[in-house]
Amino acid sequence: MKKIIVPTDLSKSSLKALEVAIHIAVNDDAIIQILHINDIIDDVDEGKPPASGREIFDAMAETIQLKHGIKTEIIMAEGMVGQVIAKTAFDHKACLVVMGSHGISGTRELFIGSNAYYVIKRASCPVLLIPEGITSCQFEKILLPVQQTVFSLRLFEIIEQTVLVNYSKCVVKIMGITSVKSTKAIPQFLSAVDDLKNKFRDSRIEITVSQTNNRNVAESVLLKAEQFMADLIVISPGLDVADLPFFIGPFSQRIINHSKIPILSILRNSI
Numbered sequence: 001m002k003k004i005i006v007p008t009d010l011s012k013s014s015l016k017a018l019e020v021a022i023h024i025a026v027n028d029d030a031i032i033q034i035l036h037i038n039d040i041i042d043d044v045d046e047g048k049p050p051a052s053g054r055e056i057f058d059a060m061a062e063t064i065q066l067k068h069g070i071k072t073e074i075i076m077a078e079g080m081v082g083q084v085i086a087k088t089a090f091d092h093k094a095c096l097v098v099m100g101s102h103g104i105s106g107t108r109e110l111f112i113g114s115n116a117y118y119v120i121k122r123a124s125c126p127v128l129l130i131p132e133g134i135t136s137c138q139f140e141k142i143l144l145p146v147q148q149t150v151f152s153l154r155l156f157e158i159i160e161q162t163v164l165v166n167y168s169k170c171v172v173k174i175m176g177i178t179s180v181k182s183t184k185a186i187p188q189f190l191s192a193v194d195d196l197k198n199k200f201r202d203s204r205i206e207i208t209v210s211q212t213n214n215r216n217v218a219e220s221v222l223l224k225a226e227q228f229m230a231d232l233i234v235i236s237p238g239l240d241v242a243d244l245p246f247f248i249g250p251f252s253q254r255i256i257n258h259s260k261i262p263i264l265s266i267l268r269n270s271i
Helices: 012-025 051-068 081-091 114-122 153-163 180-199 217-228 250-258
Strands: 003-007 031-038 072-078 096-100 127-130 141-147 170-177 205-212 232-235 263-265
Touching: 003 012, 003 081, 012 031, 012 051, 012 096, 012 127, 031 051, 031 081, 051 072, 072 081, 081 096, 081 114, 096 114, 114 127, 141 153, 141 217, 153 180, 153 263, 170 180, 170 217, 180 205, 205 217, 217 250, 232 250, 250 263
Parallel strands: 003 031, 003 096, 031 072, 096 127, 141 170, 141 232, 170 205, 232 263
Antiparallel strands: 127 263
């Protein structure tokens, strides 16, 4: 059974992330595991959070199960927040982490929170970042920017399994990024996209394609997301020139930092 980890400190951002996770899990037979991390050791007996704190999350889990029919578990932990989230996702074999882009650490930063960065880099599964202020819980217009030389059907399958489980209709725009060195890969890329279109021809998923040779990849992606009125951007391996485990390149960083919509991060270590 699929498991979705949702770290929360009861901030607005983390509660919105929980709402999105419920929407994803409701028709996917998934378990939601609400993770609360206590980084204050004072007044804690044998590493266990105070009973009053546990009671809040137990009540939350009971409400979710009664209202949505989703099995919900509570995980109480201590330690450095980012490390605990990544380790919990690995230990529990989670298929997805859904978290607020700010708020989990209890502090606000100029851009994305440092804990969210750590989880993106270290998680063994995809990470869905939810910024403050979004109103919808579903993704009907998804932008997938990708270097044409590394596009694969496997990448699309992960997106389908992760966030496309509940929606009656959605459009995925595959944005092929072209460089001087990758022009020879264009026919192969377009052929792969055609194969994907044929696979989903009679399904609820509509696939479109565009290309860009703008050397400022991040700005090009953010502009396309605005023009397309996307409600989700997917960050995938190879978007930046360097494609290394536990690494977020400059293009990906800028997109994540400046995006006003949710980001689904699928780095190499999570595939």
